[in-house]
Amino acid sequence: MINKRLLIKHLLAHNDENSFYDKKRKIDISHKEGKAKFLKHICALSNSNPKNNSYIVIGVDDEDNNIVGVDFFDDSKIQNLINAYLTNPPIVQYENIPFPHLPDDKVVGLVTIRSLEKITSLRKNIWKYYGGSVFFRDGSMSMPKVFDVEIKDVNSKMVEAIENNAQNNIEHTLNGVFDFLNKRKDYNPQYKVFKEYFVVCWSGQKKMVKDEEFFSRVDIELVNEQVRLFFSVLDEVSISFDDSHFKIIEYVNLGLQNNNKYYQLEETIIKFENNANYSIETTLLFEPPQFDKKTLHHIYNSNNTILEKLKKGLTLTKIEKLDLKNLPATYLICYLNLFHEAIDKLNEARPFLKEYSEDIYNSYKESLRILRKVKYS
Secondary structure (H helix, E strand, O other): OEOHHHHHHHHHHHOOOEOOEEEEOOOOOOOHHHHHHHHHHHHHHHHHOOOOEEEEEEOEOOOOOOEOOEEOOOOOOHHHHHHHHEEOOOEEEEEEEOOOOOOOOEEEEEEEEEOOOOOOEEOOOEOOEOOOOOEEEEOOEEEEOOOOOOOOOOOHHHHHHHHHHOEOOHHHHHHHHHHHHHHOHHHOOEEEEEOOOEEEEEEEEEEEEOOEEEEEEEEEEEHHHOEEEEEEOOOEEEEEEOOOEEEEEEEEEEEEOOEEEEEEEEEEEEEEOOOOOEEEEEEEOOOOOOOOHHHHHHHHHHHHHHHHHHHHOOOOOHHHHHHHHOHHHHHHHHHHOOOOOHHHHHHHHHHHHHHHOHHHHHHHHHHHHHHHHHHOO
């Protein structure tokens, strides 16, 4: 089993960007340009490495390889995006890898790309790239090329050596458990061994609601691979497990005019096998709450007024400041109730919310995260 933190270190230490490895400061697939560039790199790496894994490391400075981290990214539907835009789409996995020196809310993103050994191309137009385009790696660049020869496999031995050097051992596993227990000691840290091989650590603030146990500020890691499976400071989560399964149900708190309710968002089940393998299955459970259209029109217009005042640098009233706290969530609710322009307004608000308050900006990111899950399902 590969220790993903060690793998990232080996990639950064021994390789410049090349035909099987790329690094990014960050990615943003919330808009067409960022989505198109991400798909281009996936396409190029898949085509350049037909018989071995390729990697993108996210959260690293290009100049000096300094690991600065990015926000936790839990878009389990990223494969759906790949399938929608690429012909012969590779198998793509995005994992969040914690590093000891990073803050709790920062990780390094690791994208693993496994080719189907067929030519991958864009299925349809996106941004300035045309449907049918084929990309390959040319050194550290992803470039469009005309394909007319057999792809040469030149990286398998090198990738195999890097992955072999990143294999886990008992020392790394024990250190990972102790690090987690010490770092999260204020949030009731626990661990469990599955199938005598896998170690899952988790922590969270516990509370009881009608005889049901919920957690907030949840952190869950698969220690063997140094992969953070879940992290949230905002949501409520239920956790259950048996000898072979670890199940997480995530809830979101949504509502209007201080009348909020918890809705199931997504269920994640980690299944551990007897043959030292595991699988992760996610199922979207979310049913968008429906509200009176007249009430939503009033709230939507109020949000638009607040946004215009933010753009012009005008002072908000006391009531508007209170409404601003709920602006990302109420725009999301409006969008889920077929106010299609609400998502454009939410994106317009981004720089102003970021400047105004960290808490409100976190609420904005949470709304986009929910939207991604719903959209790609």
